[in-house]
Amino acid sequence: MLITFLVGALIIVSEFIPHKPFNNLSTSLEGWFLIISGFAIILGQLSLFKVNIIKIHRKAPNWPYFIIALVSFSVMVICGILWGTQQQPGLIPVSDKMLNFFGVKPFDYIFKYLFENLSATMFSLLAFFMASASYRAFRARSPESTLLLIAAVLVMLGRTTIGSTLTGWIPESLGFLHLPNIASFIMKYPNTAGQRAIMICAGLGVIGSSLRIILGIERSYLGGK
């Protein structure tokens, strides 16, 4: 708690004093954080192994999945260490046969053709989930939710070619009635205002929480009450 107080107070002071030794304080502390988290990665990997091995050993429900997780992890690590990556050389050189077969180093091959596509698949799930969440959430239960519903439909239409097709016939003099322009207006003004309000309040929340932590009032993160 004393360390937290001292470091927190020093960081606040260093914000206003550009002179040595305060000038590089926050950069140095960020550097320390990166070094510590670099070592902490080992803890994470150990935890991953431990939890999965225990589940496999106990034959927990769906235990074959945990074998797949461990095998995938090990294959990536072994490929990375043995043959390296595009930028980093590995322990042993990549043979021509291997290079002809994969086109790139094994790690890069798995990364490009497996990992990237799996990530993209997870990301594209959003399209489906957005549809089902919108269907459930946008109900005109109250005046506020009705307003939200109307705004959502206008933005959704305005952001597509259908919006342009629907209102394209309206003369230029009434351009403000074009759906794309209405959508732009909603995004530019009410939406930006709302976002800024949330950000200002969240900023205040951060200040409040930080002060509680620096003054030792908030101790939950240390395991205290």
Next chain:
Amino acid sequence: MKIFEKFLNIDRRIIFLLILLGVAIPLIWTLGFNLEVTENVQSVYTMLEKIEPGTRILISFDYDPSTKPEIQPMALALMQQAFTLRLRIIATALWPMGVQMCNEAFEKVSAEYPNIEYGVDFINLGYKSGGMVTINHMAKDFRSTFPADAGGNPIDEFPIMKGIKNFDKIGCVISLSAGDPGLKQWVMIVHDTFGKPVAGGTTAVQAPTMLPYVNEQQQLVGLLGGLKGAAEYELLINKPGFATKGMDAQSVAHLIIILFILIGNIGYFATRKQKDNLKA
């Protein structure tokens, strides 16, 4: 009245299936809906149109493959317009994978413009870490920030880099950005500190956070937001591409979502009326 209750609880697998079809079919068969160009996109187009032929512009590829479907069409359209206007492009990247994105885009566009020569009309300077610090350093000493291109060849070998010492001889900066570091940092340094025009393209989710910069002070001259921004740009340069095709898919998907919202609300009002009647 059971049908209205069903409207309230449609199995989400039906929604998923319709979304899948709604996205897949327009990608195979183009529907060709009308598209209107919005002011923010038009401003970017006009900015490039006003730049004198032969001027060098900087395009920064600050994104990676996960946002490629949204941002890569913008890169292609901007490069096509620039080469048509005989502008010369200096490409950089604040994201490591941006280098590959740039190479892919140039490969595709240069096939349409056989007279374009690497090193004369275009150069890829590669990736530099550091975000804002890097941009700041470029403003002071461009050549020491990027002493060589992405292939490791010294920039002095390329005519396009002749006389480039900072942003002075660069007509404008365009950042195609999927997050930090990206467009915001370019605005803060290149426009706010050095007064050069900056424009950009972002993902649709990120666009609202950048819109406040398109203001009277023209911190951002214009902004291409998501796939729609890219499609509008393709329309402006009269070269419909992936974004235009993708817009059909996006439009149909939006329409399906609106349809389900409508069905849900019909079900909600019908069942509420029923419940009110029962209470009465």
Next chain:
Amino acid sequence: MKKFFFCFFISFMFIFYIQLVAQDISFTAQDNPNDDGGAILLEWNIPLSYPEMIISRSIDRENYIEIAAVSPLLKTFIDDENIEDGQEYFYKLSVLNLEGETIESFSASALAKAEWFNTDKISLLIMTILLGSSITYFIFSARKGKRLYIRKISGLDTIEEAVGRATEMGKPLLFVPGIMDLDDMQTIAGLNILGHLAEKVAQYDSTIHVPVCRSMVLSTAKEIVKEAYLRAGRPDAFKPDSVFYLTDDQFGYVAGVDGIILREKPAATFYLGAFYAESLILAETGFESGAIQIAGTAMPTQIPFFVAACDYTLIGEELFAASAYLSNEPNQLGSLKGQDVGKAIIIITLLVGVVLEMFGIHFLKDFLATH
């Protein structure tokens, strides 16, 4: 002919000189203000008609080294390459014509030094003092026993109900502290709530799963849950493997958490921390499993997704207030009241700023602007 050219040259130079004088040409060098030394600020006022200018530097007024080529448009240049504090540097600004020949040069000199206070940040200091003192004042007045009203936050009141439901159903609870590291305040706010939640879990003899995506968060979360079990008087019930690491990768982590939700079917899921594109994927999977869902984040772009898919959402500041709200300690509640005063100060400043700007008075805007 020679005479003609001579006269022409002389008159050209004269006109050029008059033009230079008439435009109040200046070139100055001074220590770059409000920095940690090692930089000199060069400023000039030169006609825009010149194509290029060269800045050279010397330490003995004799051997000048070219340091930058600048345009008259720029007006300023900060030289921060290899500058030593206390050493006097001499600068020469050479104005070039289209052929690259020097037609005029100006000189200036300066010393660099580090400042003890950044005057650009006076507005920030005033705001920090105002907010800090209002928060501290309310903390102390709450300590003295002053009763403070805090509005109800439904999402937090549901925690006990969710734990009770999990115990009845014999199902676990799932806590996701976001995908950012400990240097993000939202992660710390989420972990603070985890402490309270884990205590309830220990009291009700329920189980909790905490998959994390950062190793630093792993050690902290483990310690928090362990201490919570200790506080509840049930240290033996603590399972170290209930807090575990999945991966640092965003979508790999999502896939892992989604798998846990679908296999374990938790009775309640908590998403409290910093989230990006994964928010809706997690929340929709949680919805499908039928869990009570409580989310909280300060990421403006993700809040709508949580609102749409979760039962309760803590919006922005509510996430940071949660720990104080749950602890119900006067000390912590006082800080919330102080935040409200801060909010009032900001609203008044905004209103005054808008009115002043409408009347063309830019003092407040300039004073508050960050440099």
